Structures are given as C-alpha cells and as structure tokens.
Amino acid sequence: MAEHQQLAGIMTDTSSRRIDLPLIDHHCHGLVETELSDDEFRSLATESDWPGPAGTDSLDSPFGLAVRRLCAPILGLEPLVPIDEYLAQRRNIGAGAANRLLLRSTGTTEFLLDTGIPDARLLDPTAMAACAGARTREIVRIETVAEHLASESTAAGFVSRLPEALADRSREAVGLKSIIAYRHGFDIPAERPTGREALKAADEWFRAATTTGTFRITDPVLLRFGLWAGIDTGLPIQLHTGYGDVDIELFRADPSRLTSLFRATRSLDIVFMLLHCYPFVREAGILAQIFPHVYLDVGLVSHYLGPGSGTAVRQAMEIAPFSKILYSSDSYGLGEHYAVSAANWRTSFAALMDEWVSSGWATPKDAEKIATMVASDNAKRVYKLDA
Template structure:
C-alpha cells in the first residue's frame, strides 16, 4: 500500500511463515464484529473536543502539550492521517486542520469503512444525545447495528416517576421493554461502586429501602446518578434473569474509577453464583488485569473477555496486551471490541492494532510449529467474529 490514501499494510513487517497462508493476511482481510462500542459523535467535533475524546481523562492536556503525543494520538497520526489524504506522522495541527476541512460525516465515513467492521453492538447509555443511534450508525456504515442496554442509565431514566415501593416493578417493566430489541445489557457497577460488591441477590425489603433513600436525595435536588450498592446489585441480578450477555466494565477507564476495586478477581464469588443461570459475563477492557480476566474465563464457562479500548490507548505497545489475553483464556472465550466512543479514529485504530497483534502472535506460533495452520485460521475467525455470534446469538 502507498503512504497516502490507505492504512499501511502491517503484513509487510511481519515474519515470513512457511506453512500456508499467513494468519496476519487473514486477520487483515476478515470482517469483524465489534461487540462493545458506543457510536460516533454527530456533527463536526471542534479541536478541543477531539483532544478530550482521544483520552479517558476528563481534563484537557496541560498547556503546551497535546494528546496527539499520547500512544493513541501517535497511532492516529500514523494510521488515520493517510485516510484523510495526509502523510503519515503529520503534526497534530495538520491533522486537526484537515479533519475540520473534511467535516465530521466525511471523516467518520472514511475511518469507519477502514475498520472492516460488519456489525456493531452499541452501548447507548452514555451521552446518547451526542452520538449516533444504532439506526444512524447502520445508515452511516451500511453495517448491521444492535443495541446494548445500560442498566444504570435505564434506572435513572425512570426514577423521577417512581415511588420507593414501586421502583422494582417499574424497573422490571422498563428492562423488559428495553431488552426486547437488544442483544445484551451492560453494568457499570465497577464505576459506581467497584467489583468488590456483595455477590448475593438483595432482598425485596432492602431494594425498597435503598430506592427510598435514592429517590429522597433526587427530590432534594441531588443529581440522579445511581451509586447505591444495593440498587446496583438489584439491577445486575435482574439482568441475570434475562439470560442475555451482561457486559461488565473492568479495569482501565475514566477518573470515576478506583482502579484496584475494578480488578475482575473480585467477581469470583459472583461468577460462582451465576454459573448455572444461563447469563454470560462479558468482561470489557480488562487492562491492566488481563491475566486475571483470562483466568476467570478459563475457570468459568460463562465468563468472556476482550481488551477493547486498552488496545487503542496503548497504540504501538498494544501487541503486549493482546498477547497476554491469549496466554490462558480459551480461544472460544475471547472477543474483539473497540469500545470506541465519539471518535471514528478509535474504530480505525482499534481494528488495525488488534488485527496486527493477533496476526503477529498466531503467525509466531505457526512459525514455531506450536499450532497447526488450520487451527490458526480457525482461531483468528473465532476471535474476530465467530465468538461474538455465539455469545450474543447473532445468527
């Protein structure tokens, strides 16, 4: 590939494999299912908005610096610049200027097309008014798009009309309606409390009392943000009863988190408690706890994991993360995801970096005769799309 107009061909730098087709070539050719993402920002983002969307921080970079010198920003200037008719490794100023000239729709169209994604599963519960809906995403990309319902946002949306005694029933009705056309749900209990929660299902009286405390605070003028551990557990257990995949934030995220409380090993007792329910636990991001997540995925038949946004945000070093995810987890428990929010660059870079890493690792195993060629090709397809089809029942 040339330096302009297309993402560079990663296979040029990969080791030669002497047995059949390179896995890296297959990794870059196959369509992906992005099982966890959020949609792109509508309209044309300002330079300041791009800078904020390019990091998990809530605060701008210090004066005189730019997030385009972060690992993700460096990757954007390498991989996405050619797609916007710029030379690789252009400056941040050049990139932002060209982005503004093209406009949000054109930038999104080009970058999303480069990701090679055939299906998107969108979490619609975060800043939904600023990003594309599932229908808008499908129209923009031409790819099938499904919804993931965020439990906490759903509860917050019904709170103003609820009484303490009626909260549980009202949430049940709202969840049934929202989940009817969704392929899964998501909990951010890691953000709102931590993964070290009591794994037991709360008693009805506990739920009513907790709802009363929460609704009283809302009536007194407090924000409606749901952080009560009893209510968070109640939402999670109601989701278990749906017997649909439950996405759980793990590890790396914005400044809301207390990182050590987002270690997935805290979920061990909850995994035991839900093992025979039919629900699937989808561990998202997992950095820096990828090995802990991999152990849970090996031990429990209903636990899965991805490396999603950590791949984009580690940029040139992302192969290390993907390699860790392949250390102990069964191949049938790993999924691809970008966790992209707002910036189409997150889709483009997440896809390219993940494809590169999987291709490098599996081709290395193949070259060392540690894996057969047929298995290598089968595994890369499982990781990129087939596992998501099975987990979410997409066919």
C-alpha cells in the first residue's frame, strides 16, 4: 500500500504542485505574451473562430472549469474562484509573469514547438525557453515552407526546389508537421505524385494566386508532394488528426484513412506521430499497434476535456504499445493550456496506473516505467533528443 500511494506522488502533488516526473511536450505552439482583454482570452480558450451567441461563454466549459480549478492556485487564488476574479488576477500579475508561473508549474523540461502558425504575437522558441525555464526545439511545418517558397518562385522552380528548401529549413529541427488534415483531409492516394502531376498542380496554383494575391496550399497533389518531401528528410512527421479548428471537416481527419499511406511507407526509415486523435483515439491506438512507424498522443483535448480528460488518456492506453504513446499539450497562446494539460495528464495517468497496481495488473515498478516512457522517454528516443 505504501508503494501504491507513493506512485501517485510521483505523478502529481496538487497541494504543493511538486512535480517529480519530467515531461517532454512533443507538440505545442508559442505563447501570446501581450496583455489580453477578457474577450481576447475567451477567444484563445476555444478552437472556434467565431464569437458565441448572446448568453453563452467559451469559459462556461470543461476548460473554463479546469482554469478555475487548476490555474487559480498557481496565480495565488483559491480553487474555483469565479472566472472574472481569475481574469482580474491575471491582469494584475501581468501576462508575462502569469505565463512564467503557469509554464513552470508543468514540470516540462523540453518543448517541441510547431512554429508554422502565422501569428506575430506568439513567442519564438528562444523567448519560449526563457519564459518556461526549459529547453525548446523546433518542429517545422511543411505547408508553411511550401507557401513561403511559392511566394518567391515560379511553378517549375517550386516543384524542383521544395525538397531542398524543406531539407534546408529543417536542418536544425527535430521534426516536421503537416496540416493536410486541415487543408484537404486524409482521403489521398498513398503514392508519391509524379513530377508531371506536381508541375500541373503547381501551374494551376500559381495561376490562381495571380487572382487571390496569396499562396495557400490546398491542392491534394501539392499537399502529397510536400508530405513526400518531408518523408525524404527522414525526420519524424507529425500529422494533425481529429478535432481542431474551424478548417477541419472532422470525418476527413480520421487517421484510419491513412492506412494505405502507412502500408506504403512501412519499410522506409520514417515515423509518423498522430497528434490529438480525438475522437479517433481508439483508431489511432490500433494503427500504432499494427504499424511499427506510427505513434500517437492525446494533446489538445488534455486541456479542452477538462475533468473528462481521463477518458482520452485511458483510451490511448487500451491497445497501443506503451512505447508508442507520447505526452503533448498542443498548447497555443495561453499559459493556461500548458498548465491544464500537464496537470490533467498527470492526474489521469496516475489514477490509471494506481488502478492497475491496486488491481494486480502491474507492479509499482511497472507503473513508474510506463509513466516515464510516455512522459519523456519515448520522445527522447523518437526525436533523438539526446543526440
């Protein structure tokens, strides 16, 4: 019994916020360091781009409860204070100080930042490292590199130069990310597009850009072309799956639609990281069990599910090998996202491990090993962070 009780302490101690199990957040974004109005805070507290109808509030939500329950004590308030009191305290402390307190409460030693979101308010990796008191590494977004190259190239130049441009841009990165789920969906052919197919699609894209004045890559051939250029780098490729912002057509973001791609790439020296996965967590777990180069996490919903986040954690642990599951937060903008994700993951994982130990399915040593794998060791191995 003493060993069993000690395990929960390794995972989390909410009374003192003592954290003994280091986390590596293998997918997240930068913080917004500027002072936020209450409306701006509420906007960042949801994946929707649209204001809610009269009489509703994005913080009357599982995430809002989690902010009041988990973040209020970090900022010196009692748990579950009214949200207006919390926001007032945040303003009094200042965004910079509040973010430092929130990030440093997570016990995260490394953050792998997707830097592809075009939001000038977001801290870059260097500034994030200073704020968090932790190491940061970069995840390069494939579509962002493609769009930047297109803006200074011709259609033929784009096709010929993208593989080299992506390799150069990611030389210091530890991984790549694709948002093909947002821009088209996973119902794509598994094969690499031919040069002729890529050039035809690029010609059409460039002609359209002369009218729109912008390069936003949505053509499925060009998205596949970029994805295969990413495969050629040999870096881990993160794929957004499932729930996300308003661009998502959810049924197209089901990772099981990628089965043919995983078959086609199984013998290559590449790994795919299925991000978030909700509500397709079980589908992602099955893929991770079947395919040796597929991994998953349940980031994003680790904060948005609030008190229900344990459901996603449990589903992730149902069938996937423990060596294939990683911790991430997919935090964006708000320090509260980081703090809630870490606390929810620790609490949910500790409860699950305690249950396994008390029911005789694992020893305390087993549980500690599994928790450490998911919290950090799997990320170290897959992203070669110790190299």
